[in-house]
Amino acid sequence: MKDFSKELSYRTSRSSGAGGQNVNKVETSVTVLWNVNGSEFFTEDEKVLIQNKLKNRINAEGLMFLTVSESRTQLMNKNKAVEKIIEIVNKALIIPKKRLATKPSKGQKQKRLDNKKKLSDKKENRRFKF
Template sequence: MKNFTTELTYKTSRSSGAGGQNVNKVETSVTVLWKVEESQFFNEEEKKLIQSKLKNRINQEGTLQLTVSESRTQLKNKKAATEKILEIVNKSLIKPKPRKATKPSKSQIEKRIKQKKQHSEKKENRKFRY
């Protein structure tokens, strides 16, 4: 996956929230950007799969964007952002196995019908008769 990480672009910004004097002057928050269409690492079929599975995360320009501000250091946030984007892209490439429709066996059908009859008889016996 070394080639894929070369296509990533990083932006830094000031993290929000509490953090004392450090938070207002140090840009520790890291945003990683990746243009899906311009990727040389994936073929067209894989790109389409990534775009369809991550359509809610990809903006109008076709850029997958992820911001991390977990750590107090820019380096750790950059590493975390890279790992997260790799994980997201890898997950989007997994194709689920197609579900094969199965029929219940004759014994299962008979068992179900038998249970339904027993249940119905039980309820019938509860009725008050004169």
């Protein structure tokens, strides 16, 4: 897992929604900004992979935004935002293995046909015969 938290910058704002006395005074919502193109932590291939997989989260300037306002404190929201953005980027770097097509074995085919035959016989026995 790559930790690129040194390249992140932060913005704070007031959280939306119900809150009480503090909600209109304290800026607890944290927005994390990360410049994907300007990152020195990742190789060019990794940057291309990140941009392709996270294209919905990256704007035209190459900045990735993530806003967190789950907690009541700015520090906890900042920590959660850093964890989330690192997790999202690391998941984007995973290349899934290609699936190899396999065929069912003779035993599996025979078992399936036997079960079909049993069910067919059972239903045949339920029929009313003249």
